[in-house]
Amino acid sequence: MATYIEPRVLKGFRDFLPAAEIARRTLIERIEFSFRSYGFLPIDTPALEYAEILLGKGGGETEKQIYRFIDNGGRDVALRFDLTVPFARFVAEHRADLPLPFKRYHIAKVWRGENTQRGRYREFTQCDFDIVGSDSAAADFEILLMMRNTFQTIGAGDVTIRVNHRGLFNRFLATLGVAGRSVEILRTVDKLGKIGRDATLIQLAALLDDDKAARILSFIEAKGGFEETLACMTEAAGGECPESERLRLLYCFMLDTGSAASFTLDPSITRGLDYYTGVVYETFLNEVPDIGSVCSGGRYDNLAALYSKERVSGVGSSIGLDRLIAALETLGKLGDKNAYARLGIACIEEKDAGHYQTLATRFRDAGISCEVFLESNKLAKQFMLAEKKGIKWLLIPADDANGAFSLRNIETRETIDKCSSIEEAIKMLLR
């Protein structure tokens, strides 16, 4: 008896069948279209890099999750776990060839050996976009505006982007005399949305004294319009400063572009990652805010600090594609197409395959995707196949090449008989 290898994928990894892959590709193509309209450029980097490059000086949590091994040449290598670290290496390596400010996007897979509970995958797609080589508020704003407009372009509806400024937060911590504890405090505050107000207060109180914990909680709970919140924060941070100026300028840009309704100033947004130094933000879909942020990022002072002495600052963001797809599916806004072909050509006799292809070429040349059926099964079976494949129309060719054909609408089950003009059929299908 033959034994077979069980066909299966690794835990946390996925196959994409056509319907799912068409939905993903359609979404990615729309996102790319939006990025390109802003002049952002695509780059690509290797999936595999020196572990030293990816892990830098000690990886902490990352080190446990990374796919790392020794290759056949004895090199210590790893699969990339995000697109930011490779981009930092890329910028350090190619800086001379990149006209700054440089606006790039990168949509690609990354790998993390994470716990696969809670719908997390070990292979997933990231969609990053950054502007490097500019400290300007104009760069911060462009990223924010592009985020907002991209979500509209892809049909995800209106968003709320919650903005904060890490530097302003740190000034506030300095007034409390706890600037040195900034990293731990920001990480704790970052959990507010997940663990709730009371648990955050308890965790802050464990780090600091009760009074300071309460004052931090009160700072991050400031709610109101952008200007009002900014005024509260500025006061708590010790008065006007470059960071409050930056937020004020961003607010002006929002007003000037008529986009202010999409933004709130939210002092509780801190982001987990250490390298952010300026504005930080998270994006929520107004129709499904509960799924969490679908696009987050911020400004960093020195992207490539590990690899080069030249400072490269920038601002960037990343769309969580899997979460976005789940959200769009919930909203019924993810395409449910499972075919590109709008038309099928039925197969009456296999010997006429050349004729069927000639017919199909006419439709393809007119911009109508057309699948030629390959097996001369009974027509009823071919109708069923067209339905399964999600093809709307099936052309039933005549017995001889010059005869009239029929067109079957697979959805309505109506048949248009005795068609003799391909031009007419094309016009109807394009309607």
Add this chain to the structure above:
Amino acid sequence: MATYIEPRVLKGFRDFLPAAEIARRTLIERIEFSFRSYGFLPIDTPALEYAEILLGKGGGETEKQIYRFIDNGGRDVALRFDLTVPFARFVAEHRADLPLPFKRYHIAKVWRGENTQRGRYREFTQCDFDIVGSDSAAADFEILLMMRNTFQTIGAGDVTIRVNHRGLFNRFLATLGVAGRSVEILRTVDKLGKIGRDATLIQLAALLDDDKAARILSFIEAKGGFEETLACMTEAAGGECPESERLRLLYCFMLDTGSAASFTLDPSITRGLDYYTGVVYETFLNEVPDIGSVCSGGRYDNLAALYSKERVSGVGSSIGLDRLIAALETLGKLGDKNAYARLGIACIEEKDAGHYQTLATRFRDAGISCEVFLESNKLAKQFMLAEKKGIKWLLIPADDANGAFSLRNIETRETIDKCSSIEEAIKMLLR
């Protein structure tokens, strides 16, 4: 003194800077457009799989080249080295969900730890397309026709596709009484183009006796029109048989579709891989035949034999994207675009960034990609930046939001002053 990690990629791996990545993406998008017009559907599979799945029953050469390791969960895993083996596993696993015949394409990276001499890379992109679940000549022909038309669609010009039939070759070997040596003989013949006639003869003579080696060489050297060559081959193979019938039918389809000039019957085409059982083919660009085949494939009897007892036959092909890109570059047919943006908006004062974005949105909404400049450098410097970035036009905004603007053609260095209508500017840019 700070020490830095040297920013570098692994040997055989590459970064793609924007100009190279735009060229690659443009090419891939055109190829996909063509595939979709035939109703082929995209799928995706994991980069990492169980080593057992990828290597099957002993990998030979493959085993030495593969990136294989034990993951943190103790699993024996490997990076895919082609897209065919994962597709075989995919078909075995999801057969019930795939309406047959199933036409799919898959464009993705694969990894091989090969010797990097001779322009080979360890990370490269494959572009595979297959029809599974059909034994018909119509399926063989559709793959052949789609290959031919796709190369025209992407602007690679006319191709010559050299076709052969392994089954017919094997019948010929049977008449010589050496059918049992078929695998070695086919592999030797496959080297003809690389090592030349005399070396092939010597290698064949080392396998067989001199007379048989000479007769095999004479068989594979048959040259002429399709019908003439087919007649010679058929006779040498012992007369009419299903395999000669299949080739004759394919030739009819070529005539019926007016595509016969793109095909030759070439008995020396055998393909190296063992799993082919029917037609096999290689594709040469007529303008640069010397670079070798840019698209090869064939028919297989049982794709998923390792993973399932259910037989799945099919026919498929693979475009060597790196070789194709090199060819198109040689021909000057690879796009040399290094920007998507057609228009830049110069930055006069950073405080007007909101206004610049509002302007840019008008152009973007009209389908014109538009990059907003972020730093208020001297105009001469911004002209230079636009030139470096490959942006053709630069809009110089007025001092106040309602004033007239200028448009600078970066190539000709002409400036159109006192423009007041964005609509007019859009019309001109779309021309």
